Amino acid sequence: QSVLTQPPSVSAAPGQKVTISCSGSSSNIGKFYVSWYQQLPGAAPKLLIYEDNKRPSGIPDRFSGSRSGTSATLDITGLQTGDEADYYCAAEGGSFSTFVFATGTKVTVL
Amino acid sequence: EVQLLESGGGLVQPGGSLRLSCAVSGFTFSSYWMNWVRQAPGKGLEWVANINPDGREEKYVGSVRGRFTVSRDNAKNSLYLQMNSLRDDDTAVYYCGRGVSWSLDSWGQGTLVTVSS
Numbered sequence: 001q002s003v004l005t006q007p008p009s010v011s012a013a014p015g016q017k018v019t020i021s022c023s024g025s026s027s028n029i030g031k032f033y034v035s036w037y038q039q040l041p042g043a044a045p046k047l048l049i050y051e052d053n054k055r056p057s058g059i060p061d062r063f064s065g066s067r068s069g070t071s072a073t074l075d076i077t078g079l080q081t082g083d084e085a086d087y088y089c090a091a092e093g094g095s096f097s098t099f100v101f102a103t104g105t106k107v108t109v110l
Numbered sequence: 111e112v113q114l115l116e117s118g119g120g121l122v123q124p125g126g127s128l129r130l131s132c133a134v135s136g137f138t139f140s141s142y143w144m145n146w147v148r149q150a151p152g153k154g155l156e157w158v159a160n161i162n163p164d165g166r167e168e169k170y171v172g173s174v175r176g177r178f179t180v181s182r183d184n185a186k187n188s189l190y191l192q193m194n195s196l197r198d199d200d201t202a203v204y205y206c207g208r209g210v211s212w213s214l215d216s217w218g219q220g221t222l223v224t225v226s227s
Contacts, residue, residue: 035213050213088155098169104154
């Protein structure tokens, strides 16, 4: 069981928006930056967002992140079929100041 | 181009040992924290361990502490994970990842470790 929790699944039609929440505590999200990862089926994870709301080069601005208090959010706008994947948030703040991933959310494009 | 390539996975019996390697290229390896992350079949990501640039600081998730050891050879641009006393629940794909700004910005393709009798 992770100390960070996400909804198991979210879905929307193409072109719509989905929001994925990531809930933690004052020991992790409340104190440290959040990052977000996309894992397409059969592929390695890929960094989407770092330091709460920054996008690496090549990540479209349809993906945006935010953090407030002990929660963080990933928004995906203009949903595309290629966005069907598992999405994970992560932060420092596990036991012994380690890194921790959330449980993950499966995004389905209807 | 940043590249990370894991190797060393395979089938091992419970209680056995295995050493994973991650060969990197395309960046100054000795300047970065490096991480191991695993994913059990059909499950989510689990951070396993990391090591600082000079190899003097290591951190582990509780379930592997005392059994796994992360190390690096900056001269060989390589990261390692020595896994001892392996258990069934260590079965997973193991990824190496580069640490940047409290995130993992580059990942390898993973190597599968299967612990089974």
